[in-house]
Amino acid sequence: MKVMKKLLCMNIAGDGETSYANNSGLQKVMMSKSLHVLDETLKDIIGDHVGFPKCFKMMDMGCSSGPNALLVMSGIINTIEDLYTEKNINELPEFEVFLNDLPDNDFNNLFKLLSHENGNCFVYGLPGSFYGRLLPKKSLHFAYSSYSIHWLSQVPEGLEDNNRQNIYMATESPPEVYKAYAKQYERDFSTFLKLRGEEIVPGGRMVLTFNGRSVEDPSSKDDLAIFTLLAKTLVDMVAEGLVKMDDLYSFNIPIYSPCTREVEAAILSEGSFTLDRLEVFRVCWDASDYTDDDDQQDPSIFGKQRSGKFVADCVRAITEPMLASHFGSTIMDLLFGKYAKKIVEHLSVENSSYFSIVVSLSRR
């Protein structure tokens, strides 16, 4: 998929690529791993399944406030325009792009990155949870989400302090914690599919990428060890008197990494969509396209320190609001400093990776 940055303000796109490489190499690598699924889905949708609409409508769920969503949406637009041209449709379509995230997302920043000369593309901010209806009935041709729908609508009910010092579905969590998380996931993903099923036109598609679990039994392998290390850091801080034991015991992250069987079962059981394709892939925690001359002299030392900070920053970006509201914002710098060190130690003995699932779905 070629990306011509149609929607992205060109001067920002320039700056963005630099800061991208510095800060968002991980997302770039993760996104690139599912681009072929996206491309092939788009090739299939135009013509046979939704015809050649005069206005093609698409949505990114969990767009965040940076350039990533605009880059992906631009790529989709370019691909679809090429498909119209290849199939000799004289008039290119107009595009409506709905950028969705929670209402507290920084849409102001997102809009600053937006090119003012979009021609045939109309871009809107759509504030709201994707566990609620976002668009009118049968109004959408294509829905996309990259690393957002593993977030649950809430912390599973009935956990109380069963999960003790664990902060998500960890290998050491008791069975009732697994059950509570799995139940919440089933309910949430089923709701998500039902709602998108109402919004997407028959023949329309959806491509979703999210964190997954590589094994059926969550006690057998820690695919989100990144959070286990965060929990261990918090345990250390309890021992040091910096965090209250009760606060740690009552904290659980509303995230779920399903195994492929759970994903397939939920899609089949809900029934609005057929599963056209499911792939899995791994990306190293510290995957990045960043290069730094200083590091190249001794990547084994400088590289590890930087990796620790890099991985910690990635996790901080997505977890700080919930951690700060639970434990207080004053300890955040300390927490993530200690966490980065723990990651360095971990990476010195083990090369960990994120396990991801990408699915391509058709509206029946």
Added chain:
Amino acid sequence: MKVMKKLLCMNIAGDGETSYANNSGLQKVMMSKSLHVLDETLKDIIGDHVGFPKCFKMMDMGCSSGPNALLVMSGIINTIEDLYTEKNINELPEFEVFLNDLPDNDFNNLFKLLSHENGNCFVYGLPGSFYGRLLPKKSLHFAYSSYSIHWLSQVPEGLEDNNRQNIYMATESPPEVYKAYAKQYERDFSTFLKLRGEEIVPGGRMVLTFNGRSVEDPSSKDDLAIFTLLAKTLVDMVAEGLVKMDDLYSFNIPIYSPCTREVEAAILSEGSFTLDRLEVFRVCWDASDYTDDDDQQDPSIFGKQRSGKFVADCVRAITEPMLASHFGSTIMDLLFGKYAKKIVEHLSVENSSYFSIVVSLSRR
């Protein structure tokens, strides 16, 4: 028109009404003066002209970041739902509400005011200038704008320092300044009508309220004396050495208050719309529904001081960014303090008012 605050977060709606009364009484009064035109336009649109669409699409151009746009859009939704019910249409429509303003508008704040339970209403932020295309072809049923389209796309070209110490089309401006402003208005309003004509479905409507001029000859009456007082304040500050003469001579506000003949001529000449209705009304500079017991004892003293501050704050809210970028932000407090005093003096000898025009247009 009843307003049930459907789109407005209920707790904010409560707070909002208080702060509204304190700070935005003027807008409330101004909006209320054109509500009957809005109501009658909506009664006419449903059924005969656009049928009973399953999804009714509307846009507010110049929505700003406060609750006003959400209140008006909620009122429109309630009115249309009532019309469907009256006409025995069993299924109420879904609504798409496009909230448009320039990309530097505070959409984050606007989204915070939005109710999370909109049911059949879908609300989007649409960043961009209304002098560019905002929506796909023939996709909109109703467009609305309240006190925004008197803003020109730019300061008219060729003014140089012809306008001397004046900062808009004042009674003392030379004829070439009137010509430059009128030419820019003709071009801008014609562009605006052409673009909305592309977006609005045949039979769709548009209701626009904006500052107008009560006389043909702009030298004969100062309908925006509010800016003349601002210019006089700046002249004083030049004399005091606080503002450079050159800076004042090169500053002009990109605002235009057309007379009714110009509005009618532009609509007729552009040709996309028919003018169904045109009304004019006046609202006092210090119109507000605010009451304060302290003031009632001696409204002639406390009232005037408060009016000066109130009027100055209203003007500051809309002009500060352009004034600060031209004259520097450090003098803003001083400027608006002096300006408020000048308004008090002015109001003690004359009761000034804003002259407004409201038009209702049909897409041919």
